Amino acid sequence: MNRRDFVKILALSTIATQSYAMEILEKEEKKPIKSKKEVSKMKVVKLQPKDYLKPKGLVGISDEQIEVHFEGHYKGYVAKYNEIQEKLASDFADRSKANQNYSEYRALKVEESFNYMGVILHELYFENLIGGGKGEPSKELKTAIEETFGSVDNCLNEIKATGIACRGWSTLSYDVYNKMLFVNGFDAHNQYGFVGSFPLIVLDVYEHAYYVDQKNKRPPYIDAFFKNLNWDVINQRYERAIKA
Numbered sequence: 001m002n003r004r005d006f007v008k009i010l011a012l013s014t015i016a017t018q019s020y021a022m023e024i025l026e027k028e029e030k031k032p033i034k035s036k037k038e039v040s041k042m043k044v045v046k047l048q049p050k051d052y053l054k055p056k057g058l059v060g061i062s063d064e065q066i067e068v069h070f071e072g073h074y075k076g077y078v079a080k081y082n083e084i085q086e087k088l089a090s091d092f093a094d095r096s097k098a099n100q101n102y103s104e105y106r107a108l109k110v111e112e113s114f115n116y117m118g119v120i121l122h123e124l125y126f127e128n129l130i131g132g133g134k135g136e137p138s139k140e141l142k143t144a145i146e147e148t149f150g151s152v153d154n155c156l157n158e159i160k161a162t163g164i165a166c167r168g169w170s171t172l173s174y175d176v177y178n179k180m181l182f183v184n185g186f187d188a189h190n191q192y193g194f195v196g197s198f199p200l201i202v203l204d205v206y207e208h209a210y211y212v213d214q215k216n217k218r219p220p221y222i223d224a225f226f227k228n229l230n231w232d233v234i235n236q237r238y239e240r241a242i243k244a
């Protein structure tokens, strides 16, 4: 092959490559991704902070600790979730550029999950706390706990161990698929939660939940948490869960 032939082949292959690239681009453009006009019709659902859930007068968890946790952290998740909803309903993130490695749309979907789960878990956490605790496990829940863990104390011990082993949350949850109780640990609001789980007891173990009172000591905070459990709320959650 002489130089003239090689250059000719190279030129042809370049044209072929360009043609192939154009074909891919045309196929990409035909993907059924919503237009900006359609996206702008999406409903924006905004959340409101539930101030009535803020507990006061807990044993071993100060009002000052609850105040920064509720006003600073919980309300921060509500605000960011709402901001993300506005962006999802606008042309901020081009759906045609959605990409799993990086894209603005992916960033919104990932952080939507983080902030929404942050809102829900915090509401469940604050709701299951009351100063000095209230009530006791219902007969039905107590039986289910004893069948699963041997005793209520063993169950609480599992929640505590999981709360020390994980970085975000420890929950006693009910699995609506296999109709059973289990303890579920999370490293973040949206990381390691089991699909189909219905949280009954929700323990926040992020440092922001105890740093005002305990600095970096988590176990005494968890012990205090157990002294403030509102079993009336937990029993109601169980009743709803077993009907799900």
Ligand SMILES: [Fe+2]
Residues within 6 Å of the ligand: 069, 073, 122, 204, 206, 208, 209
């Ligand atoms: Fe928290």
